Structure formats: structure tokens, C-alpha cells
Amino acid sequence: MAEDTRKRKLLELFTTITKKKAIVEPMRKVHGTLRDRDAVEREIALIMREILDRGYFKTKLTPRQLAKLVVAYYDGMNDTEIARTLGDEKLSKTVARARVRLKLFRDLDFKMPFDQEKLVKLLESDKTLKEISEELNVSPSTLREYRHVIEQRNDTTLDPYLERIRDVMEDRDLSEAMTRGVANDGLSEAIDITEAIDMGEF
Known part of the structure; x- marks a missing residue:
């Protein structure tokens, strides 16, 4: 009880000295940001609807x-983790194709067991996918995935929309950085006051 009373008085003192209404307590996880996740998703969803309505992108x-x-x-999730957040782990392949279409590449997307330039030249030739897959010693389905990556990397159709999405995400990152800065400033002041109280300065 004595510790609770001390903590309450400390917070009251902190409010008085800093003239701040929002108190950031030590070890508290900061959930709110200037632009929360839901707002960011809604803004990106509007851009996605434009893309889908124009027929630039087909997906379930x-x-x-x-x-x-x-x-x-x-946020650093892999395709399976993203599929889980969408409610169905079986959507991982759908997620992967959509991610590549949106040029959200991973290094693994370009790790092919053959030279990429060779693949490009073969795709530009008159050979069928079956013939190319046999020459490269990969399955037709795997070849289609590699072709999808190459095609989307070179396709500029969605670039204006993707630039808008990047702007939204950069704004989110800036917002979170600002929130962390405010939280850290408040925490530092609280710690300084705590130390001052412990030393008998108040």
C-alpha cells in the first residue's frame, strides 16, 4: 500500500511539474499512435479498391x-504468418502472389537455381513453358512462380498506386517514431523526478 501511495504521489507530482495530462508510466507498452493501424489499413484499402476496380489486379x-x-x-511477417492474420493459413500461396504483384519482394523471391537472364531470354523465345521447365530442370508450376516475379518486377502499371501506399506506410512509421519520442521524453522526466524524490530533493 505504501508503494501504491508513493506511486500515486509521484504521478501527481509529475503532472504538476511537467503540466502534462498524459502520463507515461515506466514499463508500459505504448499502444496508441498518431495514426493507428486500423486507420492505415482503411487508407490502403481505398487504394486497393481503385486498383481492383480498374482491373489491374485479380485476386480472391x-x-x-x-x-x-x-x-x-x-511489420516483417512471412507469407504464412500473413495468411494467418487473414484468418486462413491455406491462403499463403494467394498471399505470396498478391505480395509479388504489389512488388513487396523478398530476397527469396529471386533465389532461382539458374541465371535470371537465361530465364528472361527463354521466356522471350518461342519455347513453351513445358520446354523451358525441362531445360531449366524445374516443374512448370515453379517456373510460373519465377515468371510471375520477373514480370511483376518489370511491370510499371501499379507504380503510381504503390507509391501512394509507400507514402501511407512512411507516414505511419513517422507517426510511430514521434509517439515513441514523446513516450521516451515523458519516461525520462518521470525517472528524473523519481531520482530527485529518492534523494530528498522534493
Whole structure:
């Protein structure tokens, strides 16, 4: 009880000295940001709807699911983890194709067991996918995945929309950085006051 009373008085003192209404307590996880996750997803979903309505992109995922995919990708999730956030782990391949279409590449996307330039030249030739897959010693389905990566890397159709999405995500990152800065400033002041009280300065 004595510790609770001390903590309450400390917070009251902190409020008085700093004239701040929002108190950031030590070890508290900061959940809120200037632009929360839901708002970011809604904004990206609107852009995704434009893309889908114009027929630039065909997928079973909804605009909101695509928005969640983007945010989850920026948060460092892999395709399976993203599929789980969408409610179905079986969507991992759908997620992967949509991610590549949105140019959200991973290093693994370009790790092919043959030279990429060779693949490009073969795709530009008159050979069928079956013939190319046999020459490269990969399955037709794997070849289609590699072709998808190469095609989307070179396709500029969605670039204006993707630039808008990047702007939204950069704004989110800036917002979170500002929130962390405010939290850290408040925490530092609280610690300084605590030390001063312990030393008998108040």
C-alpha cells in the first residue's frame, strides 16, 4: 500500500511539474499512435479498391485483406504468418502472389537455381513453358512462380498506386517514431523526478 501511495504521489507530482495530462508510466507498452493501424489499413484499402476496380489486379483477397497484407509485410511477417492474420493459413500461396504483384519482394523471391537472364531470354523465345521447365530442370508450376516475379518486377502499371501506399506506410512509421519520442521524453522526466524524490530533493 505504501508503494501504491508513493506511486500515486509521484504521478501527481509529475503532472504538476511537467503540466502534462498524459502520463507515461515506466514499463508500459505504448499502444496508441498518431495514426493507428486500423486507420492505415482503411487508407490502403481505398487504394486497393481503385486498383481492383480498374482491373489491374485479380485476386480472391478483398481490398481490406490486401491492406492487412501490406501492413503485415512491413511489420516483417512471412507469407504464412500473413495468411494467418487473414484468418486462413491455406491462403499463403494467394498471399505470396498478391505480395509479388504489389512488388513487396523478398530476397527469396529471386533465389532461382539458374541465371535470371537465361530465364528472361527463354521466356522471350518461342519455347513453351513445358520446354523451358525441362531445360531449366524445374516443374512448370515453379517456373510460373519465377515468371510471375520477373514480370511483376518489370511491370510499371501499379507504380503510381504503390507509391501512394509507400507514402501511407512512411507516414505511419513517422507517426510511430514521434509517439515513441514523446513516450521516451515523458519516461525520462518521470525517472528524473523519481531520482530527485529518492534523494530528498522534493
